[in-house]
Amino acid sequence: MGEFLAANTKRDFYEVLGVPRVATDVEIKSAYRKLAMTYHPDRNPNNPDAEEKFKELTEAYAILADSEKRSLYDRFGHAGVGGSTGGPAGFDPAIFQDFGDIFGDIFGFGDMFGQGGRRRSRAQRGADLREDLHLEFDEAVFGTDKQVNVRRHETCDACRGAGAAPGKAPVTCRSCNGRGQVRYQQGFFSIARTCPTCQGAGSVITDPCPKCKGEGRLLRERVVEAKVPAGVEDGTRIRFTGLGEAGAFGGPAGDLYVVLHVKEHAFFEREGNDLHCVVPISFPQAALGIEIMVPTLEGEHKLKVPEGTQSGTTFRIRNKGVPVLNGHGKGDLYVEVRIQTPGKLSKRQRELLAELGELSPVENKPQHASLLGRVKDMFA
Numbered sequence: 001m002g003e004f005l006a007a008n009t010k011r012d013f014y015e016v017l018g019v020p021r022v023a024t025d026v027e028i029k030s031a032y033r034k035l036a037m038t039y040h041p042d043r044n045p046n047n048p049d050a051e052e053k054f055k056e057l058t059e060a061y062a063i064l065a066d067s068e069k070r071s072l073y074d075r076f077g078h079a080g081v082g083g084s085t086g087g088p089a090g091f092d093p094a095i096f097q098d099f100g101d102i103f104g105d106i107f108g109f110g111d112m113f114g115q116g117g118r119r120r121s122r123a124q125r126g127a128d129l130r131e132d133l134h135l136e137f138d139e140a141v142f143g144t145d146k147q148v149n150v151r152r153h154e155t156c157d158a159c160r161g162a163g164a165a166p167g168k169a170p171v172t173c174r175s176c177n178g179r180g181q182v183r184y185q186q187g188f189f190s191i192a193r194t195c196p197t198c199q200g201a202g203s204v205i206t207d208p209c210p211k212c213k214g215e216g217r218l219l220r221e222r223v224v225e226a227k228v229p230a231g232v233e234d235g236t237r238i239r240f241t242g243l244g245e246a247g248a249f250g251g252p253a254g255d256l257y258v259v260l261h262v263k264e265h266a267f268f269e270r271e272g273n274d275l276h277c278v279v280p281i282s283f284p285q286a287a288l289g290i291e292i293m294v295p296t297l298e299g300e301h302k303l304k305v306p307e308g309t310q311s312g313t314t315f316r317i318r319n320k321g322v323p324v325l326n327g328h329g330k331g332d333l334y335v336e337v338r339i340q341t342p343g344k345l346s347k348r349q350r351e352l353l354a355e356l357g358e359l360s361p362v363e364n365k366p367q368h369a370s371l372l373g374r375v376k377d378m379f380a
Helices: 002-007 013-017 025-039 048-064 067-080 099-107 137-142 283-288 347-359 371-379
Strands: 109-112 129-135 144-155 181-186 189-194 217-228 237-240 256-262 269-271 274-281 290-296 299-305 314-317 333-339
Touching (some): 013 025, 013 048, 129 137, 144 256, 217 237, 217 256, 299 314
Parallel strands (some): 274 333
Antiparallel strands (some): 144 217
């Protein structure tokens, strides 16, 4: 009878977690996570009230997160689950098999209540590197082979990346006895954290390699052959897998990224795979028509300008643009013709133009009314 009365002095577990009795498992876990973060002993050192609150939360979660125990608790209250485990009443350490999922990212531990942990590998992936490569316009269009100087850490050839002197090997860490973790007593349970001596590797290097000073890597400068494909644009990145920094202690190498910077062309402008240029012509050429030679990236191309061509007319020349990157075909070349008015005229030129002007009168009025003007005319 005394045990029953003692159990009933506890607060309701749903009240402890601040959830309704119909709360789902996800809602219960979420509520526990938020409250446990607030009252965890690591965040409240030397605060016995917070530790007691954390114990209460833990006990409530241990019952309500277990469907069978929750059913008993809903039917009989604390008397239905009291004293059934070796910890506090209703406390079952097995409920915390996912404890690392709840606290691991925040407090840096994932081994509690005697659960096992894994040693952290010393091997680490090497860093990625970036190099800039400047290209002429034609080199980007047609492709080229370039050499790139790269300064990078490479695996030490003396210790082969192990960091230990030749013939020597890392020894078991004395701080953690090779487990990679050290255990601390925190309140009513123990916490396993990464060993600060070996950083979780379980071993330390006592005889470092004299060539790399125990780093396992050496800084060297290498020349990388970079094959630039036809059709690249300014800002294109080329990835060379495994040509970045060597990994530490046998880890995989990083990647090398070469960023391309393409110089502007003297008169071509690029838009995707198409090229654009402007070619000046005289008024007589535009009026009478002419065949002109237009420069392209592959030589000159004959372009027929029909009579009566207006300034600003654009002609399209197919397949005279930029090759499609990693594909087939080319873009087009767009040629805009602009009538060039001479700045100075000879006496004879002036006479001829004056005569032409008399024979070709033009009424100097706007050709198109604005939209607003047309609307006004409709209601006038």
